[in-house]
Amino acid sequence: MNSDGRTAAPFTRVLVAGGAGFIGSHLVDRLLALGADVVVVDNLQTGRARNLAHLTANRRMTFVEHDVTWELPKKLTAKPFSHIVNAACAASPPAYQADPEHTMLTNVLGTRNLLRVAEQHGARLLLTSTSEVYGDPEVHPQREDYRGWVSCTGPRACYDEGKRAAETLAFDFDRLGRADVRVVRIFNTYGPRMDPDDGRVVSNVICQALSNEPITVYGDGSQTRSFCYVDDLVDGILKLLAYDGPQPGPVNLGNPLELTVCDLIERVVALTGTASPIVTRPLPQDDPRRRRPDIELARSLLGWDPQVSLQQGLEATTRYFAQELREAPAFGFPGSDKQTALAAAE
Template structure:
């Protein structure tokens, strides 16, 4: 197949491109390189089945492809809050342009939505039927509401135009190819620990998160795209293991053998108190999919990557 991956030079997108190529597909990586990086795809460029298109999906595009994975959007608070209007444009206008392409070509399109659509949840763990608790005018709303709006369009294009849409809600994902300045909690802790800087914990560190290693997420995305049966609703992809932020900090310190200390700062606005996916639907629809990489192993792999990245920086 000829497959388009938007945001293909990003952390998640580059891993997906790599696995699609390994499966024998031709891959068109579309990225404006605002947060994606050339080094993430440099080793793929020698593959004759891999092509890069430097393009902002807020502008219409056309391509001879058989399927679309839409991963284009900054995913960390540091980056999506840096230009909130562009974040919203990417989430909404970008999704609209890709849906139009999918409609014209009658091809499937997969949207990577986010657990942030659940906001600060009043239901735990979060299942797909929960509508969420999101502040529509807060600092995080450009991302949260942008993704929620994109989901709306995906299901309206299915109902109105018969487009084969698939929507997954990703929970915290981590692994190699994350940026040093990514701003997400795992990359922050690892970089701080390796550099001997105090680890920054917000609040008392009792807020919880669930962390899914990149390989497991990519497998879930590919299974979703290739599922022959229509998927009528969004599907959670994440690891149901739940850890407090303080537990995560201590794990990173232990694995890195760092002498860094933990310092506490006030919680940022709209920071969710709990995050854990209910993945029963994914297991049912995706041929028994479930995460296989435990947090300690995933952290060890990610730490080795950052050790090399910092040595080269």
């Protein structure tokens, strides 16, 4: 039972906004494997049709190209959903800063539109929020009750503050009994289907190493991140989506193994055998110095813990990018001369 006494339905018909994206497409795979009918809504601004290409013959998956800042078509919402996942928003700094107005509106208007659909159908909505709500944290590791250290006027604010506003909307709908919501705060995630040109540190480093291009380090590389493999993250998302207890508030999902960017580069260099030199660039504005999730709530609430080691995850991700390079060498792996300082942030 959830906080207002209702029992959540099983995954029957699920709407996944942003389902052609990196994380969203993996979630679609798992929902289909669980027997759900899945409707994917994506504007393909940062999502990629190739992430769903293997599902084109699956009759239980429907793809609708649509921007969630617009109300969903009535023909799409005529049949009820049991669950809704809002994973719609560019998540890498170069992408979300390319159109900051759209990023903010995707988080605010998009979340409102999806919450209204959840209200209409009595569906549970899960919002994919982010560790970015903690900003450049002064508390380490970051617990869910930490209110963050966010610049509300900086170049990352369209995303950071957009997600904070989306959380506000979600919990207001929940408090008013208008929708049953779950909110996950996602920390750095990596794995197959990452966009090789999205500017995140894992994709940057692996693609540069595979292409024997200079590997870019922003700042001195001492800033830390905690990297969670996408399969582990999706496990946690599904557990939270299915959780029927009292409203838990936001839940961190991420791997608490913390390492510096330089540590990551050393692992990738050893894995690929690259002879790529290291080049340095200035650290971007408001780039978090340290990031590590406290996941005690996820452990106690969901029985969730990451299972894939960093070595296993990096090997799988490197194989994926190597295959991408073999199949489409011209799609533009990120080289040191192709990215701005914005690219370091993830």
